[in-house]
Amino acid sequence: MIRITLTDNSIKSFDKPIAVLEIAKDISPSLAKATLGAFVNGIEVDATFIINNDSNLKIITDKDNEGLEIIRHSTAHLLAQAVKELYPTAQVTIGPVISDGFYYDFSYERPFTPEDLILIERKMQQLVEQNLPIKRIEITRNKAIEYFASIGENYKVQIIQQIPEDQTISLYSQGNFTDLCRGPHVPSTGKLKAFKLTKVAGAYWRGDSNNEMLQRIYGTAWRNKDELQNYLSMLEEAEKRDHRKIGKQLSLFHLQEEAPGMVFWHPKGWVMWQIIEQYMRQEIEKDGYKEIRTPLVVDRSLWEKSGHWQNYSELMFTTHSEKREYAIKPMNCPCHILVFNQGLKSYRDLPLRLAEFGSCHRNEPSGGLHGIMRVRGFVQDDAHIFCTEEQMEEEAIKFIDLTYKIYKKFGFEDVILKLSTRPAKRVGEDHLWDLAEEALAKALKNKGLEYILQPGEGAFYGPKIEFTLKDCLGREWQCGTLQLDFNLPERLQAVYFDKDNSKKTPVMLHRAALGSFERFIGILIEHYEGKFPLWLAPVQLVILNISEKQIDYTKQFYENLKNNGFRCEIDLRNDKVGYKIREATLQKIPYLLIVGDKEVDTNTITVRKRDGSDLGQMSEMQLNDLLQAELNQ
């Protein structure tokens, strides 16, 4: 007798070993139909898995996240099967689930084209219609290697050779196609109803750029057609928020061939920049930072001392003059240490927080550039905190607080935190690493923040916390950073005198909240879809006359608003008001002020918001109050 305990704690008994799917049938035919897999005693298995002993059972359907993952993983296999049928000489490699879908990497004699994608997708549909059963087989390593070697799947052979000896090797077969896989998978191809291949791209085998480049096909898969459609519509919507597109539409900035990866800021974009910079300046001053300014072009000897010349040279722009070689600074830290080193420093001077809106240039690989998010010339809201080992944690907490406050002001509540710890290649004593990693972890825990631990991902000179925001397409961009540095202060001989008059090397914290102005503004554009809050909007108000008769009144009103400190534009063009409203709305200006005879007679203006809502007529005073209230929120 086998007793199966279900999730509601009810127990079903069977007199012989039984498959999950049979149990589901026993519960209800509709459940059986929806069954994609199961957890048996907490272990994820196929629907065809046969239970031999008393067990706990949780059936996975497409309602569960695991169910969706199974669908996506099985769709990746379906893709591989279709590719093998259409292009038998292609070799399969790996095909994992990713957010919203899956990909599969193939080795093939030529890249796949968008036309191939159409054919492959059609073939996938056919295989779905055939509703092929998907079967699991467990075999020995040697047999598996023998099998894949015999059909020329060399990558699979490599993969199996790296699976630990004690792990069972499982294969999944559907039709003529057999793939190495841990599973689980849907019981048959007919369960895959809503998928679409999205793009082809090159990708390195095992993610190493020294290896062969494979052909990667990306796809998305969902529970049903509606979900798929929603996802595709969401992508379309997201595209409209693209900062490159909006930046052009609102004339905030442009990029051009003559200066790849460097931004030409237009008047409106630069207004935003200045607003942000001034806000940041005000915030860091409150937090005890001292703002400084250091040179952009610095002699090679400094970069040799700092180690950048040896380790970072590919990324540095260099120049020379009168037999001397210079580098355009890729970062501000060495210069900040030079400022620290001026005059003697006492422990009483610490923590010393030196801040700079520092213009940096890095010769990033051409393929990595992306709009204003990843550029070669950028300005960091940079600062370096020189402190003692004991002060690290408190400074970390202070910075986390500051960063969250700033993000909140800009409307970001959703921040991904990552803590990266010591890599294999590193400098600094282990006890210092212990101390530093603990300081950062404690700071995060102290604030009650969730974070992703990235072991071994720290810089060679110290651990770090990264603050990551997402763009409209779900791509993650690191903005803020907090890095401890045990290396540079020592290399550049930064010292302070401690209580006992001994010379000590300070710990240095690199930190930036926005990261770079360029990236942060890019994210702001996408976050707000160009509809910036009043305090950030480059143009806050536009005042429109209806006909020539109101020109004088309109001009006067405009002057008054400007004198009151509002960023206001005036549109006196001889066009219909509907036309002017359309244009101002497309420019996403928060408030449109309309002046006709009615307003002139009553000494008012009519206020319309960019969302189309009509706030009616109001006096200049009323408008002022309304705007001030919004700015003070």
Place this chain on the structure above:
RNA sequence: GCCGGAAUAGCUCAGCAGGUAGAGCAGCUGACUUGUAAUCAGAAGGUCGAGGGUUCGAUUCCUUUUUCCGGCACCA
């Protein structure tokens, strides 16, 4: 940097089989004096990213190159 794709008027885009280019919007000129997301008319605007080649002839085909786009790698 690697794989693939793209580059045509200020902007968004046509131009699918080689015969030196089209539209809409914007801009300009004129008319209209307008009440909440596009008034009408007219003229004008491009060595089709750059270099080289094939051809009687290249925006179109080939090649080199630059930049951009999608991934990958990178992001001490």
